[in-house]
Amino acid sequence: MPRENIARFLRLGLFPHIFCAGCGHGIAFHALIRAFDALGYNPEEVMVVSGIGCSSRIPGYINANTLHTTHGRAxxxxxxxxxxxxxxxVVTVMGDGDCAAIGGNHFIHAARRNIDITAIVLNNYIYGMTGGQASPTTPHGARGSTAPYGFIERQFDLCNLAVAAGAVYVARATVFHISQMESFIKKALQKRGFSFVEIISTCPTQFGRRNRLRGAVEMMEWLKNNSVPLSKAKEMSDEELEGKIVIGEFADKEMIEYTELYHSxxxxxxxxGMSK
Amino acid sequence: MGRVVFWQGNRAVAMGAIMAGVKFYAGYPITPSSEIAEILSAELPKVGGIFIQMEDEIGSIAAAIGASLAGLKSMTATSGPGFSLKQENIGFAIMAEVPVVIVDVQRGGPSTGTPTKPFQGDFMQARWGTHGGFPLVVLSPSSVKECFELTIEAFNLAERFRTPVVLLSDEVVGHMRERIELPEDSEVKIYNRKRPKASPLNYKPYEADPEDDIPPMAAYGEGYCFHVTGLVHNEYGLPTNDPKEIEALNLRLLRKFEKGKDLLVKFSSFELEDAEVVIVAFGCVARSAMGALREARKLGYKVGLFRPVILWPFPEEPLKKIASKVKAIIVPEMNPGLMVREVERVVGGRCEVHSLIRLDTEIITPEQILEKVKEVA
Known part of the structure; x- marks a missing residue:
């Protein structure tokens, strides 16, 4: 049983959850709830919204205001x-296909408006729920059920996208780097404006088994061995960064928030109206 | 009676929405509906409401549904191409039972079609456009006054039945100007969604009241922690794959309209008493039909008019009664012949049914309809 302060954010009657063995989403899910608790939030003030996909089933397990919407529309x-x-x-939990493909337009415009929402993307490089099809974040050359000869497209860098679109806080962690992930989520939640945390997650079932990373442990080791802190990445060449996961904070700035502007x-x- | 105004149909929609208590509008620019967004961008901030121009049509209805779940009366407006894009989340609002008003000011289609010209091609799409085949409510104004009144009614029905409601206007009705007398505030009936009596701990978001099969609705951010999903769900709002629970929800989504069916019949009729030929028309074409009726009566033809105001559910019973008393029904419409299919189905051979279609996006004239009357009388 989880500790009481964590359990108050869970709909315990719904467990066990639907996630596969070795899926990294539970680690991120737990970190999100620990962040709620650490910041002293109550379930009544928390709103979690999702789209469609594996990650989007997370809100169903969270005891708060929760909404599971249509694909890409969170x-x-x-x-x-x-x-x-x-x-x-307000927090949205999305997958890589959900946020970067079908929901890409909503993503860039929510960031541009700087509305006070924390967008979390659990990026496992694949459409897991529908059976391992390639997504916009599938690495070039990796295999998926719709990329049997290797994916010929370029991989989308969602953090760069978020920075360019104007997000005031942008960070990337992996489910291996647990304390860093939790600290990024906390900072994002506290930020006034549109904040974005990309969490690289593991999908041994759909991504791993097609890409020589069949086991959960192998996938974790892959995250550990391929992650490069942003400070170090800045000194590396493009060739050296090939296939690496750059983790760290990409933006942290202050800008007036959208609902405040609307209030004004x-x-x-x-x-x-009164002066007329 | 209140103030007399000379308004455009689209303004009457916007002001009717304000009268109904709309507090959230999300939209995307599209001809011929854009005036509704423009007017509400000016009016909503004055009443503490929210206007947002979203990045696309899909996002517009999504934001409106989100705001409705957070307790605000919400709407969006569009035309054909945007209406197609909204079908995804119209289905979500049906499944999750979220009140929201969608205005479709019809223009010529398919695709980009004729953006500045009238058409009635969304008659079937309004009812059947989203996947799954479940009902929703569609209203059809044919005057500026009705743009105002039916927008209020659209909100009332959306709130009462917890459902998306479509106001199916058209380019003629949306852009023409007429003098109307506005009602006093006290004359307008406003229905607000049922709120839960249960405490947050005992609240089940999809436990329906037995008498009307409609669940009371809590709002996000008011102490009730509940889940809403587009998946089939149980009374707790949580996903289910149990065939019994799936069937129970699906049947209730049909039954709530069946139980409230008396609220879902609205039509107007003229000179049906002795009619031998009845014109069945909606929207802008009903105006031409009225002109044709007057001319035909002068010439001695016994002609009546039946105009569905709530288009869906289609007014089957009143139309069946008419069909069993007349020689022929004429269905003039500006589309490839859509409502005539529904009329033929309902009439079921009780009388002749004649289609009159026009596809050049010029409004069907009274003369055209009169010619048809002479032909079939």
Whole structure:
């Protein structure tokens, strides 16, 4: 049984969960809830929204305000909720296909608006739930059920995308780097504005077994051995960074948040109405 | 009676929404519906409401559904191409039982079609567009006054049945201007969604009241911790694969409309008493039909008009009664012949059914309909 402070964020009656043996999502899920607890949040003030995919089943297990939407649309639903109830601490949990393919447009625009939402992407490089199809983050050359000869497309760097789109906090960790991941999630939750944490997760079932990483332990070792801190990566060449996972914080800045701007706009509109 | 105004149909929709208590609008620019967004971008901030222009049509309805789940009366507006994109989340709102109003100001289709011209091609899409085949409610205004009144009614029905409601307008009705007398606030009936009586600890988000099969609705951020999903779910809102629970939900999603069916019949009719030929028309075409009726009566033809105002559920019973008393029904419409299929199904051979279609995006004229009357009378 989890500790009581963690258990208050869980719908314990629903366990065991649906995740496969060796899936990294549970590690990230636990870190998210530890972050809620560490920051003193109550379930009533937490709103978790997801799209479709393995990661998107996480909110169902969380005792809070939770919403499981359509594929790619978590951030769009979350935008409506945050505007309607600005006091809620809104988090979206998405997968790589969910966020970067079908939901890519909502992702860049939520970041551009700088609405106070923490977007977490569990990136396992593959469409797990539908059977191992290649995703926008599948590494070039890796195999998937729709890339039997190796994936010929380029891999999407979601952190670079988030920085370019204007996110005020951007970080990447892996499910191997647990304390770093938890600290990034906490910083993201505390940030006013659009924050983004990409967590590289493991999928031995769909990605690993097609890419010579059949076991959960092998996948963890792969994360450990291939991760490079951002500070070190800055001194490495593109060739040296080939196939590496750069972890660290890519953006951390202050900018006025969207719902605050909207609140000011309303005050101005009401003032204008009164002066007429 | 209140203020007299000279409004465009799209403005009447926007102001009707304000009257109904809309507090959230999310939309994407599209002709011929954009005025609704433009007007609400000015009006909503004044009443403490929220306007947001989203990145696309899908995001617009998603944000509106999210805001509705967080307790606000919400809407979006669009036209054909955007309506196609919204079908995904219309299905979500049906499944998750979220009140939301979707305005579709129809233009010519398919695809980009004729953006600035009227058409009635979304008659079937409004009812059948999203996958799964479950019902939703569709209203059809044919005047500026109705744009105002039916927008209010769309919100009332959405809130009552916990369902998406489509206001199926068209380019003529949306862009024409008419003088209307606005009702006093006290004359307008507003229905707000049922809130739960249960405490947060005992609340089951999808436990329906037995009398109407509609579950009371809590809002996010008000102390109730509950789950909402587009998956088939049990009374707790949690996903299920149990065939019994799946069937129970699916049957209830049908039954709530069956139980409330008396609220879902709305039509107007003219001169049916002695009619031998009845014109069945909706939206802008019903206006031409009215003109045709007057001319035909002058010439001695016994013509009536039946205009469904709630298009879906389709008014089967009233139409069956008419069909058993008349020689012929004429269905003029600006599409490839869509409503006529539904009329033929309902009439079931009780009388002749004649289709009159026009596909050049010019409005069907009273003269055209009159010619058809002469032909079939």
């Amino acid at each position: 951030l769009a639903f979350a935008t409506g909720i945050k505007l309607a109830k600005p006091h809620l601490r 706009l309303c005050k101005a509109a009401i003032g204008e």
